[in-house]
Amino acid sequence: MTNIRKVAELAGVSVATVSRTLKSPEIVAPSTRAKVLEAVSAAGYRPNLMAVQFRSQRTHNLVVLVPAIANVFFARVISGIQAAAQQQGYGVLLCNTLGDEETEERYAGMVTTRKADGLIQLRASNPFGAHVFPAGTVLPMVNACEVLDDAPCPSVKLDNRAAARTLTEHLIGLGHRRIAMIQGPRRSPLTRDRVAGYRDALEAAGIAFDDRLVHPGDFTLDAGFEAAGSLMARGRPPTAIFCESDEMAIGAMQRIKRLGLSVPGDVSVAGFDDIAFSSYSDPPLTTIAQPAEAFGTQAVTMLIDLLEGRGTTPAPRVVLPYELVVRGSTSPPR
Amino acid sequence: MTNIRKVAELAGVSVATVSRTLKSPEIVAPSTRAKVLEAVSAAGYRPNLMAVQFRSQRTHNLVVLVPAIANVFFARVISGIQAAAQQQGYGVLLCNTLGDEETEERYAGMVTTRKADGLIQLRASNPFGAHVFPAGTVLPMVNACEVLDDAPCPSVKLDNRAAARTLTEHLIGLGHRRIAMIQGPRRSPLTRDRVAGYRDALEAAGIAFDDRLVHPGDFTLDAGFEAAGSLMARGRPPTAIFCESDEMAIGAMQRIKRLGLSVPGDVSVAGFDDIAFSSYSDPPLTTIAQPAEAFGTQAVTMLIDLLEGRGTTPAPRVVLPYELVVRGSTSPPR
């Protein structure tokens, strides 16, 4: 492999001069610079980043912990992360955790073993829990999307409670009183906050909360399909269903249609996320739009700030805006 | 940071012994081993992978070039890649290229600058085109999904021609004669092979190819929606549409329904990929199922074989199986 020494020989200068020419061209004499640059291209020299990393003790890599890469919403977040990282000179080490804590901790080891400089966690859990960090050090991590209440690091999220309240109010405004909810995983802060928003709206409208109208799920198409089946099998089925993800909403709509009912004629359905498929579902889905890519770019920016010593105290807690998108899947009840 | 020297001091042995204890425990005396392991855990020692990489000249990272991370099919391939890489001790550096050649070449630089050991390319293009490799070296790369005809490296793909023929035969078998096709990008080998399969089937059935029935697209929902609009506006619209991706098929179905027509009553629609949404579309989509995750795991295995000197000549060209999945979106024409 052609290294800096070869280039130095070729240019008739010292390795230090080659290094300087490449890193701070302005401090070498123009004539030397020309010689060196010519030698660099003559030799087809590319700096060995392993050595650079080793020397500088910085990999310029970020680990990203994703519960499910194939989830359409997360895929958009990852796109945002990758674009922002690339733009700031960082690589992205992608890890699919399936929401498993042990797996997350194992991947977090990439930071403690210096394979990456920092980590972005898209789930509400601290993967460094078991890792030892020198006291007084800031955790090289940012928490995004599903955020810990007391995240020991910067975080980016949505005001899920307000968003869920907005969506529920939309349904109530249409005249619905029996509004079901297909939720995310029970222990997720996402679920907790959105349920809180849902209850806020019910309460404000004087509608009693009925726990037979809530059903847990896991954000997938299958979960929505199944949950809609049990909800519609109730004695007094709901006239509207609020799903905590668009995927569940699409699954739910399909189940309702297979029961011979119509959306929104018999049941209104609303989702959360605004994925691309939601504009093309039948009917198009009413939902809460989240700025998925922005979660990624914001998380990257905050993490790099942290890594490069531009972090602030207290850690920033960014809340991104949502938007209610009304489409054809919601209408007044019969 | 606690390094191997600290551990050696703590255990009262040399750094070499610590290294050996960690790499080949069996060659150190049991008593020494115990001392060292204790020191390791007492010091909370984690080997510095930057140094290991530098020393061994191997990063154990793979670069993955994806045209579009947010594409549901690719997301599944990436899941497969990540799982296999992780399992074999490699990290995945994910790069979103948007199909841009310059971007691909820039990312390929991660291999020439030794930030990664090898590369998986999911598009039919050699990103090392402009990079200089020592003559006689094998390119540290594998080409998957959309594969170059003369890929200078191992490859994994589908028999797209046969799959497209199978799907077209299904439509012909139902009685369709005017079968449109919404294609992928014009210059993609995927498009070329699938069009060839489509024409094979037409020809075998004695149906003349009509180029007014083919329409280019780019695999997205939007493209399917638009293309279906123009196809149905023809004087003699098709009775069936074969879409080169499920996303385009879902977009097309939605457009057809908005025209007041029914699927499959007025027009049958078929897709390609078998993404999760296709089971939940209305009607559920007839399609060609591809083993998306398997593309990823196969690509990783071949690449690591190559990197670790287990590559074979000639380079393996793997063809994965497809399956026709018949659902409700196709039926005999009126």
Added chain:
DNA sequence: GTGAAAGCGCTAACAT
């Protein structure tokens, strides 16, 4: 403005 040299943490060749 340029060169000489130390040293980042680790592994492996060699010596004992």
Added chain:
DNA sequence: ATGTTAGCGCTTTCAC
């Protein structure tokens, strides 16, 4: 079985 040491490629003092 264990220790000593060179050296991977680079950046950065410190001299001149």
